[in-house]
Amino acid sequence: xxxxxxxxxxxxxxxxxxxxxxxxxxxxxxxxxxxxxxxxxxxxxxxxxxxxxxxxxxxxxxxxxxxxxxxxxxxxxxxxxxxxxxxxxxxxxxxxxxxxxxxxxxxxxxxxxxxxxxxxxxxxxxxxxxxxxxxxxxxxxxxxxxxxxxxxxxxxxxxxxxxxxxxxxxxxxxxxxxxxxxxxxxxxxxxxxxxxxxxxxxxxxxxxxxxxxxxxxxxxxxxxxxxxxxxxxxxxxxxxxxxxxxxxxxxxxxxxxxxxxxxxxxxxxxxxxxxxxxxxxxxxxxxxxxxxxxxxxxxxxxxxxxxxxxxxxxxxxxxxxxxxxxxxxxxxxxxxxxxxxxxxxxxxxxxxxxxxxxxxxxxxxxxxxxxxxxxxxxxxxxxxxxxxxxxxxxxxxxxxxxxxxxxxxxxxxxxxxxxxxxxxxxxxxxxxxxxxxxxxxxxxxxxxxxxxxxxxxxxxxxxxx
Ligand code: AMP
Ligand code: ZN
Numbered sequence: 001x002x003x004x005x006x007x008x009x010x011x012x013x014x015x016x017x018x019x020x021x022x023x024x025x026x027x028x029x030x031x032x033x034x035x036x037x038x039x040x041x042x043x044x045x046x047x048x049x050x051x052x053x054x055x056x057x058x059x060x061x062x063x064x065x066x067x068x069x070x071x072x073x074x075x076x077x078x079x080x081x082x083x084x085x086x087x088x089x090x091x092x093x094x095x096x097x098x099x100x101x102x103x104x105x106x107x108x109x110x111x112x113x114x115x116x117x118x119x120x121x122x123x124x125x126x127x128x129x130x131x132x133x134x135x136x137x138x139x140x141x142x143x144x145x146x147x148x149x150x151x152x153x154x155x156x157x158x159x160x161x162x163x164x165x166x167x168x169x170x171x172x173x174x175x176x177x178x179x180x181x182x183x184x185x186x187x188x189x190x191x192x193x194x195x196x197x198x199x200x201x202x203x204x205x206x207x208x209x210x211x212x213x214x215x216x217x218x219x220x221x222x223x224x225x226x227x228x229x230x231x232x233x234x235x236x237x238x239x240x241x242x243x244x245x246x247x248x249x250x251x252x253x254x255x256x257x258x259x260x261x262x263x264x265x266x267x268x269x270x271x272x273x274x275x276x277x278x279x280x281x282x283x284x285x286x287x288x289x290x291x292x293x294x295x296x297x298x299x300x301x302x303x304x305x306x307x308x309x310x311x312x313x314x315x316x317x318x319x320x321x322x323x324x325x326x327x328x329x330x331x332x333x334x335x336x337x338x339x340x341x342x343x344x345x346x347x348x349x350x351x352x353x354x355x356x357x358x359x360x361x362x363x364x365x366x367x368x369x370x371x372x373x374x375x376x377x378x379x380x381x382x383x384x385x386x387x388x389x390x391x392x393x394x395x396x397x398x399x400x401x402x403x404x405x406x407x408x409x410x411x412x413x414x415x416x417x418x419x420x421x422x423x424x425x426x427x428x429x430x431x432x433x434x435x436x437x438x439x440x441x442x443x444x445x446x447x448x449x450x451x452x453x454x455x456x457x458x459x460x461x462x463x464x465x
Pocket of ligand 2: 028
């Protein structure tokens with residue numbers, strides 16, 4: 001399995017630190033607003049990476065934080081005249097709901113920056129002790145030049161960076177490239193006690209500390225959007241490696257940006273969409289499927305046209321699956337014919353093609369193409385006379401591989417309205433015959449499928465949970 005490592009600028013064979021296990025950290029959103037469809041890209045793409053590792057039999061420890069202390073959060077709280085915690089709770093709940101809708105699995109741990117302040121103070125103290133950080137008037141800075149490898153991720157040279165940096169007259173830093181680890185509070189801001197001042201941590205230290213706490217000093221994969229390469233991830237490497245005296249992440253994965261109609265998404269251009277806005281127009285699974293059609297490192301362009309075509313493409317897979325489910329009902333149980341054995345080989349080839357695509361730096365676009373080839377083969381070759389085994393296995397592969405991408409194409413499990421009405425009638429009949437046990441069983445069965453019954457004076461009403 002190969003993945004492209006931003007650190008080495010090469011595709012490398014994946015070798016985990018520990019056999020059969022993956023330790024993975026993905027920088028999460030700052031929670032002051034509903035997430036936009038750009039933020040959804042790393043969530044969906046790295047969730048797909050996780051799912052593929054799991055499909056391959058790895059045990060994945062997946063950590064993704066919420067940055068719940070930040071200038072933008074404070075600004076929003078002041079605007080609304082509410083405590084910052086009210087803002088962060090509201091938007092963390094909203095992100096979790098969006099993730100669920102996008103079929104993004106919850107992380108193994110979702111740490112909150114505000115709950116990890118002790119660990120941050122501890123790491124900052126270590127950095128000061130080791131000479132990698134210093135305090136001035138209550139602010140603590142990282143001494144960037146004290147870390148030899150600075151610039152190794154972003155391929156920037158510290159002298160070039162410094163030449164481009166502006167030095168403010170009142171600057172208390174020793175060097176313009178030094179960055180903040182701890183800063184004193186301003187009036188009315190949330191703060192924590194520390195040896196240096198009542199204040200709060202800088203953004204970069206959060207991730208170094210949360211990654212260390214939940215995954216250990218060294219991890220396999222650190223991921224996020226490409227805008228985070230510099231300075232955020234560069235600074236994380238400097239902090240973690242200087243404090244722990246060990247290499248930090250082995251592989252750095254970065255997703256490309258999402259643009260709208262080939263333009264940068266921005267509020268001022270009026271082409272800014274939240275996940276919810278798009279979710280009101282299209283099923284959420286279409287947004288996920290749309291993202292999968294482009295390799296995660298390439299830029300992706302969002303447009304209604306492309307969403308429409310993603311919607312139709314997804315529909316085609318679902319139709320094929322429901323057709324196979326229909327064929328399955330009366331399919332003959334018998335040994336495979338010679339043609340069926342050949343067909344079986346074709347299906348397995350497509351499955352291998354899917355895996356080869358994913359093994360090649362998670363090429364989801366080619367993986368989707370392999371699923372389509374399977375669908376096409378099924379549509380042209382399988383009929384009501386095909387053997388039950390061949391139909392069942394083909395359906396199973398299409399559903400399983402789609403699930404690896406986080407897309408549920410098996411609609412058979414869903415009860416159709418007609419089936420529900422029929423079961424409700426059966427329950428009424430059972431009640432009339434005073435067979436309350438059976439009536440309760442039907443009610444429970446429906447509940448299991450997410451159907452809630454309500455007995456009203458006008459009769460039984462039902463709704464989906
Ligand atoms: P933020 O809340 O700005 O820190 O962003 C959370 C995550 O979304 C980070 O991994 C960003 O790199 C990523 N991100 C932000 N905007 C975009 C975009 N337009 N396209 C792709 N990823 C983005
Ligand atoms: Zn981070």
